[in-house]
Amino acid sequence: MKAASFTPILNIPEGCVGAYKIRHLLYPAGHRFETATARTAIMGGQHWAQIAFNKPVRFHELSYQHGVWMTDLPVEQAQSNPIFHNYTGHVLVGGLGIGYAATRIAERKQVRSVTVVEISAEVIKLAAPHLPTRVKHKITVVKADLFKFLKQCASAGRRFDRAFYDIWQSDSEDTFFHVVVPLLAASQGIVARRPDCWNEDVMRGQLFFSLRGKVVLLNQPSLLSGKEDETTESMLDKLCSRANSIWHDWQVPFFCWYRARRPDAETAQAYLTQYARTYGLPGHAEAWANP
Numbered sequence: 367m368k369a370a371s372f373t374p375i376l377n378i379p380e381g382c383v384g385a386y387k388i389r390h391l392l393y394p395a396g397h398r399f400e401t402a403t404a405r406t407a408i409m410g411g412q413h414w415a416q417i418a419f420n421k422p423v424r425f426h427e428l429s430y431q432h433g434v435w436m437t438d439l440p441v442e443q444a445q446s447n448p449i450f451h452n453y454t455g456h457v458l459v460g461g462l463g464i465g466y467a468a469t470r471i472a473e474r475k476q477v478r479s480v481t482v483v484e485i486s487a488e489v490i491k492l493a494a495p496h497l498p499t500r501v502k503h504k505i506t507v508v509k510a511d512l513f514k515f516l517k518q519c520a521s522a523g524r525r526f527d528r529a530f531y532d533i534w535q536s537d538s539e540d541t542f543f544h545v546v547v548p549l550l551a552a553s554q555g556i557v558a559r560r561p562d563c564w565n566e567d568v569m570r571g572q573l574f575f576s577l578r579g580k581v582v583l584l585n586q587p588s589l590l591s592g593k594e595d596e597t598t599e600s601m602l603d604k605l606c607s608r609a610n611s612i613w614h615d616w617q618v619p620f621f622c623w624y625r626a627r628r629p630d631a632e633t634a635q636a637y638l639t640q641y642a643r644t645y646g647l648p649g650h651a652e653a654w655a656n657p
């Protein structure tokens with residue numbers, strides 16, 4: 367990877383509004399930046415590399431009272447840049463942050479407009495006035511809750527060609543189940559192509575590893591020998607029974623399929639990969655309804 371691909375593109379002054387704060391991150395020439403963390407490389411398959419600039423560089427950090435919200439460091443640029451390369455038409459962006467995604471998307475000649483929905487007036491005051499002049503004419507910032515905005519779009523018949531969402535701080539399974547999946551559902555009929563979500567690949571990676579760990583146990587019963595009264599069948603019974611909890615119930619259709627098919631390890635791996643990749647998308651529930 368070339369450092370030039372990650373050159374800072376924003377110029378926002380340091381400042382504080384309410385609980386939100388923007389500060390500058392200053393690095394000397396030669397400082398080595400990573401383009402992925404161990405977590406994003408393992409869970410999301412993101413490419414790890416080191417880059418360095420031949421001059422001092424300045425990046426930005428947006429934080430609030432509960433910690434860092436986002437930065438425009440190379441590691442975060444690498445998580446979003448590949449998503450934007452084929453965006454065209456009218457684009458919806460969920461979350462302004464420091465304006466990085468909106469700017470990158472608006473830079474594309476094929477993009478006609480960028481509508482940014484940001485719930486925080488403080489964030490808007492800190493970042494919106496300092497969006498680069500070269501792209502400002504394409505960007506409209508709307509103060510609103512993204513879910514409510516999508517409902518309004520549905521009622522008004524407003525449509526977008528693409529969408530990028532990043533309104534969360536953590537890329538955990540909790541975020542996936544309670545924010546990402548509902549957003550994907552709310553966007554149906556409003557966004558022409560399925561929305562892209564920041565670090566969704568990392569979240570789905572967690573689903574994958576969760577499923578795979580259980581399949582390993584099912585394929586190697588000897589690993590269960592230390593657990594009193596635990597057998598492959600008793601474990602399957604639990605995995606196939608709903609518990610009225612998303613933490614458990616999301617996987618039930620897969621293990622009902624597993625119990626009905628009794629696949630070998632290779633087949634199970636292929637299907638659990640597909641299950642993790644498509645969970646929460648249109649057609650997923652129907653596809654796994656009858657094992």
